[in-house]
Amino acid sequence: MARKIIQTDQAPAAIGPYAQAVRAGDLVFVSGQIPLDPVTMEMVDGGIEEQTRRVFDNLQALCLASDGGLEDVCKMTIYLTDLSHFATVNAIMAEYFEGSTPARAAIGVNELPRSALVEIEAILSLADRD
Template sequence: MNKTIQTDKAPFAIGPYSQAIVAGDFLYISGQLPINSVTGEFAGKDITTQTKQCLLNIKAICEAAKITLNHIVKVNIFLQDLNHFMDMNVVYGELFGDHKPARAAVQVARIPKDALIEIEAIAYLK
């Protein structure tokens, strides 16, 4: 049976989906936009601020599931502009530290609410 993970420390889903779902030994975290859960607004207009907020939202969801970022095994990053890759990568490295999950980063035509970035993740719970 699947379990829904929900926290008010990350933005609520803007559609018919969950912040995250536990399925078996895995936590599937929906794509996180750079929305501050307190203000409901983007954390900033630049890629570094938006990347950090996406990852802080993922961290909050992990904490609600009683795990840490170190449990994440796969990350998918969707960028509005692949030219932002290097700046995104610096912030990503700061938040993940020595933990290096498998990852993909791609440029997409458009992200909801015209964000510069969206990040989704999969965590192993054991």
């Protein structure tokens, strides 16, 4: 099974030795997204709401670049530096995943890159797309 590197300027460039996303067969593995603006590569202003929306926008851009959409996400892992933000992230997630919610885990962590409050990674299945 050939691997295909997914890259788009609609999501932040990788800030280390990794791909934005990798497609292997019908699966797409999206690297963890933090709230970086893809144009400026700076953290977005604001708190957990603004950061979470930017992260979901980045994820959506990578899903589209993979010839899929958020509705194709099967599994997400959410990393939060403060689990008291869990309800806010849930409410925003519900706006992005109307009726097609994926499996997921939410994990409290001590710190994230660039002092982000939230990071999310995802796995998509494109089996029904081809």
